[in-house]
Amino acid sequence: MTTVTAEDHTTAFDAAVAADERIEPRDWMPDAYRATLVRQIAQHAHSEIIGMQPEANWITRAPSLRRKAILMAKVQDEAGHGLYLYSAAETLGTGRDELLDKLHSGRQKYSSIFNYPTLTWADVGAIGWLVDGAAITNQVPLCRCSYGPYARAMVRICKEESFHQRQGYESLLALSRGTPAQHEMAQDAVNRWWWPSLMMFGPPDDESAHSAQSMAWKIKRHSNDELRQRFVDICVPQAESLGLTLPDPQLKWNESRGHHDFGPIDWTEFREVLKGNGPCNDQRINQRRQAHEDGAWVREAAAAYATKHTTTDTARPAGAPAPLTQEATA
Numbered sequence: 001m002t003t004v005t006a007e008d009h010t011t012a013f014d015a016a017v018a019a020d021e022r023i024e025p026r027d028w029m030p031d032a033y034r035a036t037l038v039r040q041i042a043q044h045a046h047s048e049i050i051g052m053q054p055e056a057n058w059i060t061r062a063p064s065l066r067r068k069a070i071l072m073a074k075v076q077d078e079a080g081h082g083l084y085l086y087s088a089a090e091t092l093g094t095g096r097d098e099l100l101d102k103l104h105s106g107r108q109k110y111s112s113i114f115n116y117p118t119l120t121w122a123d124v125g126a127i128g129w130l131v132d133g134a135a136i137t138n139q140v141p142l143c144r145c146s147y148g149p150y151a152r153a154m155v156r157i158c159k160e161e162s163f164h165q166r167q168g169y170e171s172l173l174a175l176s177r178g179t180p181a182q183h184e185m186a187q188d189a190v191n192r193w194w195w196p197s198l199m200m201f202g203p204p205d206d207e208s209a210h211s212a213q214s215m216a217w218k219i220k221r222h223s224n225d226e227l228r229q230r231f232v233d234i235c236v237p238q239a240e241s242l243g244l245t246l247p248d249p250q251l252k253w254n255e256s257r258g259h260h261d262f263g264p265i266d267w268t269e270f271r272e273v274l275k276g277n278g279p280c281n282d283q284r285i286n287q288r289r290q291a292h293e294d295g296a297w298v299r300e301a302a303a304a305y306a307t308k309h310t311t312t313d314t315a316r317p318a319g320a321p322a323p324l325t326q327e328a329t330a
């Protein structure tokens, strides 16, 4: 019998990544690959659920029933994205409780973008257009991530984000073509959300601690700066169609690069937001902790229900069908 050595495992893993095959939960993987995935997927999941807060702030104040219904569905989608992502992290052996605990105690991050306030109704449109737009630009390549469960979760998430982006665009277009005051409100929202959206892609490549290794493992397919540039190039013509301007006097087409040049990003602001000093960091994390505490009874009830059914199932004679749940009989 031949013994499989650690070297054999590494060779098989490297070959699978090189051949663009998916790594699945039961496959051997380097510890650092697992840890990187847990870090990124957890941060992504946390961003989805904290990201519900800025827009949910406007559900009760949406300007029409149609806009309210759309916004409720969108915010609910974000919760669903969080659940797919926590499930993907669970396949790596990390429980949801552990991840939420790390979020609540500040040991794991969530996206910087959700630490900015939503001051007017137009912010909901700007988030859909710019924040969901940036999220899609970053996440479409993640559909080809080397880790199977993450890649598959991203396919569905991207489809929904794409709808979110269009609804944001459509909402901003309505404001932009509305009264002068509505147009001004849309422009003000874009002015405030543009630069934080560019920061969503992470630090510049030469300061990105994880990019090189994550790209070698094909977790990330493009660098932070590449995706940021792609996003800027996509947004410029869309802003023109919206009749809105992007708040960057240095933004201009560079013929020789085949891309738009843009002005410097305020990385000091980015670092401050990551340190917890953004405009809404305290509010977001406190609200999240409170929501978790308020939901304790739901978790307890679900656990009690599961225990009751496990007991019932054990008492069932072998081969007898499982009792139908209320949902199944309805």
Ligand SMILES: CC(C)(COP(=O)(O)OP(=O)(O)OC[C@H]1O[C@@H](n2cnc3c(N)ncnc32)[C@H](O)[C@@H]1OP(=O)(O)O)[C@@H](O)C(=O)NCCC(=O)NCCSC(=O)Cc1ccccc1
Binding pocket: 039, 040, 043, 044, 045, 047, 048, 051, 052, 078, 109, 110, 111, 112, 113, 127, 131, 132, 135, 138, 139, 199, 200, 201, 202, 203, 207, 208, 209, 210, 211, 214, 220, 224, 274
């Ligand atoms: C690109 C990056 C975010 C960062 O690249 P990496 O290779 O991982 O890191 P890198 O070495 O470049 O950075 C060094 C350190 O800086 C951290 N950091 C960097 N950037 C940020 C940041 N912006 N905010 C906070 N922290 C950031 C980074 O974690 C690392 O810290 P660590 O060493 O862990 O302590 C990557 O993780 C990724 O693609 N994630 C998946 C996508 C994802 O998470 N999307 C979230 C938005 S979902 C959404 O919007 C949907 C929605 C829309 C509307 C409404 C509601 C929901």
